[in-house]
Amino acid sequence: MNTYVRKLFHRRKFFVKLLTYSLLIAIIPNMVTSILAYVNVTKVFRQEASTKNQVLLTQMKSAMEILVQQIQENNKQVIYNTSFRNFENFPNGYYYENLSGNLKTEDLPTNYWYLRNKDEAVNSINLFKLSSSYVDTVYYYDRDKSIVLTFGGETLLKQYDYGSFYDKDWFDSLDRFDERGMVFLDTRPAMQANQSLKNVITLIIRSSVSNAFIINLDVDKLEDKIVSKLSDQDNLLIVSRERGLIFKSHGEKTTDELLELIKDDTRVFQDTNNTVIQKNMLITSTFSPELGWSFVNYTSMDSLEQGLNYLKQQILMSSLFLIFATILIAFLSSKKLYRPLQQVMDTMRVQKQKADGSSKPELKDEFQDIADFVRLTVYEKERIIDRLQESLPYYREKFILSLLKPSTRTEEEINAKLDYLGIEFELGPVICFVVSMDNYTILLEAEDPKIIDLYRIKVIHLLQQCNYDGEQVLITEVEDDKLAIVMTMGNLSLDNVFLIAEGMMQQLQESMGDGFTVGIGSPCSDMSTLPGSYHGALESLQFRFLYGGNQVIFIGDVSLISSGDQDWFKQLSEAYVSNIKLGKSEDAKQTLDAIVENIKEKRIHYNEARSFFAQLLQGLQYGISAIGGKTDTLFGLDPYQKLANKQRIEDITDWFEELTDRVIVSVSEEFNAKGTNHITKILDIIDADLSQDLSLNAVASRLSLNPSYVSRLFKQFVGKTFVEFVTSRRIEQGKLLLETTDMKVGDVATSVGYQNSYYFIKLFKEATGMTPGEYRKQHVRE
Numbered sequence: 094m095n096t097y098v099r100k101l102f103h104r105r106k107f108f109v110k111l112l113t114y115s116l117l118i119a120i121i122p123n124m125v126t127s128i129l130a131y132v133n134v135t136k137v138f139r140q141e142a143s144t145k146n147q148v149l150l151t152q153m154k155s156a157m158e159i160l161v162q163q164i165q166e167n168n169k170q171v172i173y174n175t176s177f178r179n180f181e182n183f184p185n186g187y188y189y190e191n192l193s194g195n196l197k198t199e200d201l202p203t204n205y206w207y208l209r210n211k212d213e214a215v216n217s218i219n220l221f222k223l224s225s226s227y228v229d230t231v232y233y234y235d236r237d238k239s240i241v242l243t244f245g246g247e248t249l250l251k252q253y254d255y256g257s258f259y260d261k262d263w264f265d266s267l268d269r270f271d272e273r274g275m276v277f278l279d280t281r282p283a284m285q286a287n288q289s290l291k292n293v294i295t296l297i298i299r300s301s302v303s304n305a306f307i308i309n310l311d312v313d314k315l316e317d318k319i320v321s322k323l324s325d326q327d328n329l330l331i332v333s334r335e336r337g338l339i340f341k342s343h344g345e346k347t348t349d350e351l352l353e354l355i356k357d358d359t360r361v362f363q364d365t366n367n368t369v370i371q372k373n374m375l376i377t378s379t380f381s382p383e384l385g386w387s388f389v390n391y392t393s394m395d396s397l398e399q400g401l402n403y404l405k406q407q408i409l410m411s412s413l414f415l416i417f418a419t420i421l422i423a424f425l426s427s428k429k430l431y432r433p434l435q436q437v438m439d440t441m442r443v444q445k446q447k448a449d450g451s452s453k454p455e456l457k458d459e460f461q462d463i464a465d466f467v468r469l470t471v472y473e474k475e476r477i478i479d480r481l482q483e484s485l486p487y488y489r490e491k492f493i494l495s496l497l498k499p500s501t502r503t504e505e506e507i508n509a510k511l512d513y514l515g516i517e518f519e520l521g522p523v524i525c526f527v528v529s530m531d532n533y534t535i536l537l538e539a540e541d542p543k544i545i546d547l548y549r550i551k552v553i554h555l556l557q558q559c560n561y562d563g564e565q566v567l568i569t570e571v572e573d574d575k576l577a578i579v580m581t582m583g584n585l586s587l588d589n590v591f592l593i594a595e596g597m598m599q600q601l602q603e604s605m606g607d608g609f610t611v612g613i614g615s616p617c618s619d620m621s622t623l624p625g626s627y628h629g630a631l632e633s634l635q636f637r638f639l640y641g642g643n644q645v646i647f648i649g650d651v652s653l654i655s656s657g658d659q660d661w662f663k664q665l666s667e668a669y670v671s672n673i674k675l676g677k678s679e680d681a682k683q684t685l686d687a688i689v690e691n692i693k694e695k696r697i698h699y700n701e702a703r704s705f706f707a708q709l710l711q712g713l714q715y716g717i718s719a720i721g722g723k724t725d726t727l728f729g730l731d732p733y734q735k736l737a738n739k740q741r742i743e744d745i746t747d748w749f750e751e752l753t754d755r756v757i758v759s760v761s762e763e764f765n766a767k768g769t770n771h772i773t774k775i776l777d778i779i780d781a782d783l784s785q786d787l788s789l790n791a792v793a794s795r796l797s798l799n800p801s802y803v804s805r806l807f808k809q810f811v812g813k814t815f816v817e818f819v820t821s822r823r824i825e826q827g828k829l830l831l832e833t834t835d836m837k838v839g840d841v842a843t844s845v846g847y848q849n850s851y852y853f854i855k856l857f858k859e860a861t862g863m864t865p866g867e868y869r870k871q872h873v874r875e
């Protein structure tokens with residue numbers, strides 16, 4: 094047998110060599126290609142997994158940063174709340190906090206104000222606790238008073254002496270505040286009032302040198318709402334810069350095992366994004382300088398590459414098939430040198446028949462297959478080119494959008510991209526417009542996507558047809574209801590830009606009707622500062638709240654708006670609440686109109702204007718509550734959300750007027766039910782006898798009432814003492830006489846009930862900050 098084989102190879106030595114060389118030349122590239130394909134696919138798969146984890150971590154980090162920022166901002170509102178500051182800094186607070194039994198008469202007034210300030214502070218802290226569903230409990234620790242107020246949990250609100258408080262793990266961290274006046278603690282099992290333990294992340298915010306808020310975030314809720322986006326195979330750690338554990342998801346690895354992998358890698362606690370592979374683990378991390386935390390995700394490479402198994406099998410099977418096909422082709426090609434192709438095919442048919450006894454099988458023409466493959470390749474190439482041409486508008490839109498975001502691209506790179514996409518746009522000074530389709534929410538009610546798309550397409554078409562004074566423009570959709578226009582400026586002045594914007598607005602209104610607002614950003618010297626112009630245009634659109642729609646708003650005209658002195662608001666808001674409590678509907682609405690006019694005249698930013706209205710609503714709620722009104726029934730469960738949903742100042746005014754009518758009706762019914770029509774009679778006596786010697790006893794005697802009852806009734810429903818109210822009415826009447834008559838100051842004092850003009854001048858200056866003479870001069874000058 095061996096001799097036969099040697100003779101066979103000897104007779105076909107050249108054939109054997111040719112076959113061997115053909116096989117080597119054909120098989121090696123296939124093997125190398127298969128190996129490279131496997132390596133590249135594995136690499137890409139890991140990169141995609143890393144990118145996915147990085148996106149999830151970044152979202153998680155952003156969510157946590159936003160959550161902490163919101164908590165911090167809401168806490169600042171509590172800290173800067175007047176009632177809270179009064180409570181915290183109340184003189185001899187420790188003394189009044191520990192009063193018990195029968196109180197001394199001289200302690201009663203001060204103790205009343207202490208308890209009132211404390212009640213209002215507690216309300217504001219409770220609102221802060223309710224502002225975030227992630228906040229489990231809030232402690233307020235007052236070192237001077239040696240008390241801890243707790244909000245949340247099973248007890249809702251409770252006060253403890255510090256010595257008897259059940260959860261003190263945070264106390265040692267009160268001296269570790271950062272420059273922002275706050276400190277984070279690692280995740281800890283916090284003792285509850287019922288002696289159970291609950292995992293929380295504690296944030297401590299200093300309210301003063303010795304006092305602080307301790308805010309406990311519910312770890313289970315954070316995991317359910319934020320961390321649950323990760324797969325079950327992932328292990329998540331949130332680690333502080335000091336390597337302390339903030340949070341760990343439920344995974345197979347222990348905390349020590351995971352920390353061991355990153356403890357010496359400083360990039361995890363410095364770089365924004367970082368990806369490494371250690372001990373068969375894909376470790377993806379992102380660091381938050383705001384929180385001082387590093388968010389680290391661990392993914393087992395074994396579990397990660399399980400998804401590659403099927404792909405590996407496909408590559409292996411394809412490689413084996415290619416190798417087998419190559420061997421066959423090489424063998425047949427080599428045989429062709431010795432025998433005609435037909436003889437080879439006949440031989441194969443004969444062998445096939447002998448092997449299975451079947452009829453003559455059809456053998457495929459290999460060269461025809463090659464020709465078909467070439468034709469298919471050409472067809473696929475043409476189809477790819479057609480798809481690229483079809484996708485070109487999308488890539489143009491995407492590129493224009495990228496110009497509106499900060500980037501490090503040079504002008505050469507931008508020019509090259511413009512040329513590649515076939516966009517004609519000359520780089521240089523530019524400016525950005527943003528057109529807002531204010532009727533978009535109305536279109537959404539139609540529930541027909543075609544109507545919305547046609548509306549948007551028509552607006553874009555009209556903008557393309559506008560006269561841009563020969564300048565080049567790029568138009569793109571930035572939001573569902575907003576379109577951005579980037580225009581070259583050349584030698585155009587801002588006046589020309591405004592004329593172009595006005596023309597744009599006019600063309601839209603003529604074709605589409607009202608419902609458009611154009612925001613203009615600041616001019617840019619080059620494309621690198623275009624994102625700033627774009628954000629300026631967006632910011633200017635926010636002033637629709639102040640100016641209304643169908644306007645052209647330039648960021649330069651609104652960026653310097655400031656509210657200035659707020660004393661006017663305090664006076665008007667107090668008058669508004671007082672008029673409602675007295676049932677004076679028209680006076681209340683006139684005061685509301687005065688507040689709106691002041692906001693418009695002072696050109697107050699819409700965010701601050703909305704804050705004013707929120708304060709007005711809060712004052713109204715407090716005033717109605719003080720006279721026993723049912724605030725839940727009158728205002729609803731969440732009046733602040735209703736206020737926040739109003740987008741224009743006119744809508745807010747209408748809402749307050751409706752609220753005014755509803756509250757006054759209720760207050761009037763409350764007055765009649767309690768017999769407080771005495772207040773109306775008292776006010777009538779004061780108005781009629783303002784120039785006379787008015788006293789509480791005299792008025793009470795005229796109505797046959799007890800002076801103490803009149804005093805208490807007056808304070809409850811007017812909000813001031815009898816003397817304070819009479820003084821304020823006399824000062825207001827004095828202002829009117831100084832403005833409208835030439836009477837001497839002494840005569841004015843006598844007319845409003847003050848026989849001693851010096852005493853009148855003293856009271857007038859205390860109330861207005863100026864003497865009657867100075868007030869009259871200022872009024873004449875104005």
